[in-house]
Each structure stands twice: as structure tokens, then as C-alpha cells.
Amino acid sequence: MMRLWRRLGLGALSIVLLALLWEAYKAVGPAGGVDMAGLQLLPRTTDLAMPHIADMVIRALEPVNSSAGSAPVWIAVLLAGVSSLGTASVGLLIGSVIGVLLALLMQRFRLAESAVLPWLVLSQTVPLIALAPLIVSWGGRVQIGAFEWERWMSVAVIAAYLAFFPMAVGALRGLQSPDAIHTELMRSYAAGWWKSLLYLRLPASVPFLLPALRLGAASAIIGTVVAEVSTGAKGGIGRLIIEYAQSGSSDPAKAYAPIAVAVVMGLIAAGVVAALGLLLPRYRRNEISA
Amino acid sequence: MSIPAPSSASAVDVRGVSRVFRTGKGQSVTALDDVSLTVAAGQFVSLIGPSGCGKSTLLRLIADLDTPTGGEIHVFGKTARQARLNQAYGIAFQSAGLLPWRTVAANIELPLHLHNVPRARRAERVRELIELVGLADFAASFPDQLSGGMQQRVAIARSLAESPGLLLMDEPFGALDEMTRERMQAELVRISAETGAAVVFVTHSIPEAVFLSDRVVVMSPRPGRIRAIVDVSLGEVRGELLREEAGFFAAVTEVREALHLDQAAPARGMDLR
Numbered sequence: 001m002m003r004l005w006r007r008l009g010l011g012a013l014s015i016v017l018l019a020l021l022w023e024a025y026k027a028v029g030p031a032g033g034v035d036m037a038g039l040q041l042l043p044r045t046t047d048l049a050m051p052h053i054a055d056m057v058i059r060a061l062e063p064v065n066s067s068a069g070s071a072p073v074w075i076a077v078l079l080a081g082v083s084s085l086g087t088a089s090v091g092l093l094i095g096s097v098i099g100v101l102l103a104l105l106m107q108r109f110r111l112a113e114s115a116v117l118p119w120l121v122l123s124q125t126v127p128l129i130a131l132a133p134l135i136v137s138w139g140g141r142v143q144i145g146a147f148e149w150e151r152w153m154s155v156a157v158i159a160a161y162l163a164f165f166p167m168a169v170g171a172l173r174g175l176q177s178p179d180a181i182h183t184e185l186m187r188s189y190a191a192g193w194w195k196s197l198l199y200l201r202l203p204a205s206v207p208f209l210l211p212a213l214r215l216g217a218a219s220a221i222i223g224t225v226v227a228e229v230s231t232g233a234k235g236g237i238g239r240l241i242i243e244y245a246q247s248g249s250s251d252p253a254k255a256y257a258p259i260a261v262a263v264v265m266g267l268i269a270a271g272v273v274a275a276l277g278l279l280l281p282r283y284r285r286n287e288i289s290a
Numbered sequence: 291m292s293i294p295a296p297s298s299a300s301a302v303d304v305r306g307v308s309r310v311f312r313t314g315k316g317q318s319v320t321a322l323d324d325v326s327l328t329v330a331a332g333q334f335v336s337l338i339g340p341s342g343c344g345k346s347t348l349l350r351l352i353a354d355l356d357t358p359t360g361g362e363i364h365v366f367g368k369t370a371r372q373a374r375l376n377q378a379y380g381i382a383f384q385s386a387g388l389l390p391w392r393t394v395a396a397n398i399e400l401p402l403h404l405h406n407v408p409r410a411r412r413a414e415r416v417r418e419l420i421e422l423v424g425l426a427d428f429a430a431s432f433p434d435q436l437s438g439g440m441q442q443r444v445a446i447a448r449s450l451a452e453s454p455g456l457l458l459m460d461e462p463f464g465a466l467d468e469m470t471r472e473r474m475q476a477e478l479v480r481i482s483a484e485t486g487a488a489v490v491f492v493t494h495s496i497p498e499a500v501f502l503s504d505r506v507v508v509m510s511p512r513p514g515r516i517r518a519i520v521d522v523s524l525g526e527v528r529g530e531l532l533r534e535e536a537g538f539f540a541a542v543t544e545v546r547e548a549l550h551l552d553q554a555a556p557a558r559g560m561d562l563r
């Protein structure tokens with residue numbers, strides 16, 4: 001418990017330090033920034049390029065725009081963050097299921113590993129920006145009875161596309177992690193593939209699955225935000241990031257609120273995975289004693 | 291055809307078994323060459339010999355964890371594979387191989403769990419076995435909280451869980467201190483006598499082999515062969531006093547001479563404890 005508080009404290013301290021660095025550079029740095037041979041090395045320090053932290057906070061407390069009944073910025077971005085987090089969770093869930101199934105397939109059949117793994121690696125080299133509009137246009141054609149494909153579902157699919165890869169690789173390494181002595185023990189008990197999976201391979205995978213899940217969650221969030229930006233899906237944090245950035249020249253402090261929320265989303269995801277790890281201590285004994 | 295059916299009276303029947311490992315680039319290692327050995331039901335047989343003479347390989351073949359390149363192996367009249375599927379043997383390796391996420395009790399319970407033994411019977415059996423290996427206070431501990439010797443005792447209890455008719459043990463006491471080792475040896479003699487289980491026991495220690503066994507199989511390396519089989523026959527009752535008897539020393543000397551037939555110095559990898 002003490003360690004948890006220490007880590008939280010250190011995390012808070014690092015945020016304070018970052019804020020201090022920002023303000024310090026803004027105070028002493030040249031207004032035009034630092035450039036060398038035409039290359040911009042350090043940013044401009046004008047209020048337009050680098051608003052004061054305090055201004056960002058104040059702006060977040062004010063209404064989104066001047067129209068009557070407009071909600072404060074912080075509420076708008078928080079709602080958008082919750083919506084994006086939901087989409088990312090759906091994406092992570094789909095990605096995890098697919099990733100673990102692929103890993104099981106590759107563990108079960110050697111041939112599948114050599115046939116499938118290169119494609120998985122290749123799949124991650126396709127640029128997300130190129131993929132997003134494609135998936136949206138495919139989704140647009142899906143209509144089964146009363147079910148209608150919505151924009152956020154395309155976003156979730158894109159998130160899943162990024163999240164499944166670390167899950168598949170992590171799960172495969174975990175499933176293959178048991179030593180020969182353990183697999184031979186299972187063989188001596190005449191335990192088939194399914195029982196070996198339940199009693200040996202899955203429990204042995206936990207120390208590999210947790211970091212994979214952390215990576216997968218981060219990928220799902222990045223995928224969600226980028227997909228929202230590139231498809232313009234409404235309601236998500238990605239949409240607000242572009243919307244607020246467009247008002248940048250007149251309202252520079254506003255753009256930082258959705259960015260802060262995106263960071264918080266990542267922290268929440270990491271926190272949930274860490275909490276999950278705390279629930280499974282017996283499967284992490286190797287990790288702890290090592 | 292001409293080979294008579296193996297009698298079901300023998301626990302292990304190894305006939306003309308060879309195991310050649312291909313080590314790549316056309317090279318190969320003959321780990322076992324034309325080895326024949328019969329272990330009667332209830333008999334205690336030790337395998338002894340210098341490092342690399344194929345003791346573990348022979349044990350693994352009997353356990354059907356590996357397949358011979360020549361010859362046949364029968365366990366209780368069935369093929370080694372069928373015997374494994376029927377759970378005819380319990381096995382303990384040189385290292386304990388406990389599952390780190392299971393407690394001591396749950397590790398011993400593992401084979402019973404895998405074979406759907408009812409919960410109440412499982413609990414009862416685990417209690418007995420945990421008593422037997424003297425770890426009653428550690429039932430709820432995890433393997434990483436135990437010493438190496440304690441882990442090995444858990445592994446031995448696990449191999450006994452289903453009261454098998456055949457025990458296969460590959461240097462199970464190698465990690466134990468001398469005192470625990472002698473206690474476990476006495477326990478093992480008692481268990482095999484009580485349960486009537488046959489035991490194939492790999493060891494590097496001549497006194498250990500002699501103390502435990504009805505017969506000591508002396509092997510030689512490259513290619514792995516059986517050099518001699520020493521009948522110990524020191525009687526049914528093997529108390530601690532046996533270790534001081536003349537017959538004991540005579541058998542130790544006989545095994546030692548069989549081991550060192552072709553050399554004056556003790557073979558490498560041999561432990562003369």
C-alpha cells in the first residue's frame with residue numbers, strides 16, 4: 001500500500017514538474033523560439049503558441065462558446081472522454097478476444113504460427129490514417145434488419161485492429177512459456193490440450209497477458225482518438241481535439257482541455273490493468289520473487 | 291510373432307531398446323544401445339552409471355515421454371503409451387517442477403484434480419501425503435516459500451498421489467541434505483513395500499542405490515548399455531541398521547567394481563557418497 005501511495009505521489013510530482021518547466025521556458029525563452037539553420041528547435045513562447053497553464057485551467061471552466069446555455073469546456077471534454085473510453089473499451093474487448101484466439105491457434109498448430117504470425121506483423125505496418133476511411137465506408141454498407149452500423153462502431157473496429165496485435169503476441173509468448181518439465185508432467189498425466197491449457201498454459205500466461213493488456217489498452221485509446229480525428233466521428237474526444245484546435249488562433253487555451261482528457265484516459269486504462277494485476281497475485285509469484 | 295506376449299507379472303519390460311538422437315548435420319548420439327531389462331511388480335530397481343550413460347533417457351522411454359528408435363517397452367503388459375494413458379505410473383524428476391501459482395496442497399492435488407477425483411477424496415489423500423513428507427505446516431505455502439529440498443518432497447508426494455503401481459524417479463533426492471535424504475530413503479522403502487509399487491530409481495549414489503534396491507543396474511556410456519546387474523537381496527526389512535551391515539558393504543563394493551571395470555579412477559560424474 002505504501003508503495004502505491006509513493007508511486008501516485010511521484011506521478012503527481014512529475015506533472016507539477018512538467019508544468020513548472022512549461023512556465024519557466026515560457027518566461028525565459030525568446031518569443032520567436034529557437035531555430036538553427038532554419039530548423040525550429042524550440043517552440044515560440046507567445047501566448048498563442050504556449051498559453052499559461054492558469055489560462056488553460058480558466059478556459060476549461062468557462063462555457064464552450066458564447067451561445068446561451070453552452071456547457072463549460074471541462075464538462076464537454078469529460079463527456080467526450082467517457083464516450084471515447086467506452087468506444088476504446090469495446091475495441092479492446094474485441095481485440096483481446098481475437099488476439100487470444102489467434103494465439104491459441106498459433107500455440108495449438110505450429111504450422112499456424114509460421115503461417116499467421118508474419119501477417120499479423122504486416123497488419124500493423126498499414127498506416128491507420130489510410131485504413132480509417134476504408135473501414136468507415138465498409139461499415140456504411142452494413143445494414144442487417146433493424147441493426148444499423150454507426151460511425152462509432154467503425155472507430156471501435158479500428159481500435160480493435162491496433163489492440164489485437166500486442167494481445168496476440170503477448171498471449172502467444174505466455175502460452176508457450178511453460179518449461180519442458182511442466183509440459184512433460186502434463187503429458188505424464190495424459191492431460192489433453194484442453195486440460196493442459198486450463199491447468200498450465202493459461203495460468204502461466206498471466207504475467208505475459210497483463211503487460212500485453214496494458215499495451216493493448218494504450219493502443220486501443222490511441223486508435224480510438226486517431227480514428228475519431230480522421231473519420232470525424234461525433235461525440236468523441238478526437239472530434240473535440242480538431243474542433244478546438246481550429247479555434248486556436250482566437251482561443252489558444254481551449255485546445256489543451258481535450259488533450260488533457262486524452263492523457264487522463266490513458267492513465268485510467270493503465271490504472272485498471274494495474275488493479276487487475278493486484279487481483280491475480282498468485283499467478284504473478286514468479287514475477288514477484290524474480 | 292516369435293516374441294511371447296510380455297507377462298503381466300512384470301511392471302516394466304524393456305526389450306532390445308535403442309535410442310539414437312539425431313543432432314543435425316548427419317551426426318547422431320547413441321544414448322541407448324540394445325538395452326533389455328525386466329522389473330517385476332513390486333521390485334525396486336536402481337539405475338546407476340556415469341553422467342550421460344542414458345539413465346534419464348531410459349526412464350523417459352518407460353514413461354512414454356520419448357519414443358525408442360528400436361525395440362519395445364511394455365509396462366504392466368501394455369505398451370508404454372497405453373500405460374501412460376492409463377496412469378500406470380507416477381513420476382518425479384530431478385527438479386521439483388511445481389506449479390508456482392499452486393499451494394503445496396494444490397500441487398500435490400494436481401493429478402487427482404486433472405483426473406476428476408471427487409473433492410472429499412482429494413482432500414483426504416492430500417492430507418495423508420502431506421503428513422508422509424512431513425510438510426503439514428506448509429500446506430498453504432507457495433513453492434517459492436519453500437527450500438529446494440522441501441519442494442522436492444512435494445514433488446515426491448505428488449508422484450505418489452494416485453498410488454501408482456510403478457514409480458519412476460530421476461535423482462529425486464539429489465537436492466536434499468544428507469539427513470533428509472536418508473529419511474526420505476527410508477520413507478521410500480516403506481512406501482514401496484506398503485503399496486507394493488515397483489520403482490525405477492535413477493541415482494548417482496552407490497550407497498543410496500544399494501540401500502534402496504532389490505537390484506542395481508549398472509550402466510556404461512557411449513553407447514549407453516547395461517554393464518551389470520547386481521542383486522542386492524538384503525531382505526525385506528530395511529532399517530537404519532542395514533547401513534552398517536556386512537552385506538550392505540559387500541553389495542556397495544560389488545556395484546563399485548562393476549562401475550569401474552575399465553578404469554582405476556572413479557568415473558567422472560560419479561558421486562561416491
Ligand SMILES: Nc1ncnc2c1ncn2[C@@H]1O[C@H](COP(=O)(O)OP(=O)(O)OP(=O)(O)O)[C@@H](O)[C@H]1O
Pocket residue numbers: 311312313319320321339340341342343344345346347348559
Ligand atoms: N534431446 C536430446 N537430444 C540429443 N541428445 C540427447 C538428448 N537427450 C539426451 N541426449 C544424449 O543422450 C545421452 C544420454 O543422456 P541422459 O540424459 O540419458 O544421461 P544420464 O545418464 O541421465 O546423465 P546424468 O547422470 O548426467 O543425468 C547424452 O550423451 C546426451 O547428450
Ligand SMILES: [Mg+2]
Pocket residue numbers: 345346347460
Ligand atoms: Mg539424467
